[in-house]
Amino acid sequence: MSIPFWCVFISALLIYVARIPVAKAMKEQGGYDNHLPRQQQAQLTGFGARALAAHQNCIEAFVLFAVGVLMAHTTQTAGWLIDSLAIIFVITRIIYLLCYWTDLAWQRSLVWFIGLVCSLLLMISPTFRSILL
Numbered sequence: 001m002s003i004p005f006w007c008v009f010i011s012a013l014l015i016y017v018a019r020i021p022v023a024k025a026m027k028e029q030g031g032y033d034n035h036l037p038r039q040q041q042a043q044l045t046g047f048g049a050r051a052l053a054a055h056q057n058c059i060e061a062f063v064l065f066a067v068g069v070l071m072a073h074t075t076q077t078a079g080w081l082i083d084s085l086a087i088i089f090v091i092t093r094i095i096y097l098l099c100y101w102t103d104l105a106w107q108r109s110l111v112w113f114i115g116l117v118c119s120l121l122l123m124i125s126p127t128f129r130s131i132l133l
Contacts (some may be wrong), residue, residue, distance in 0.1 A: 007086035021051035054100035068122025075126035089118040
């Protein structure tokens with residue numbers, strides 16, 4: 001499996017890693033309500049609310065990243081830049097989670113932006129394919 005595909009796999013796992021603090025915050029709020037979990041999540045505050053937002057953003061970011069990797073792959077665009085963009089994306093997502101959980105707002109926005117740029121560059125990578133090969 002290629003480096004970008006491994007990065008897609010890791011990014012998918014990060015969605016569920018980001019869910020762990022949400023479940024913990026819900027449990028601390030009087031127990032995990034498995035009947036109405038979204039209603040309970042909407043009532044989270046502080047760390048719990050930030051953890052939920054981080055989890056939801058992981059889902060949103062995953063879609064663009066996975067599409068970018070697939071666009072690069074299906075057009076046979078490969079090379080050091082594609083690998084680097086995928087690795088940087090994963091690193092930024094890990095840092096993003098840590099920043100969100102610790103309430104580092106501007107740092108979180110910066111790493112979010114870097115991750116977004118990586119996804120967008122992956123999506124348009126077929127246009128500069130000749131440079132990469």
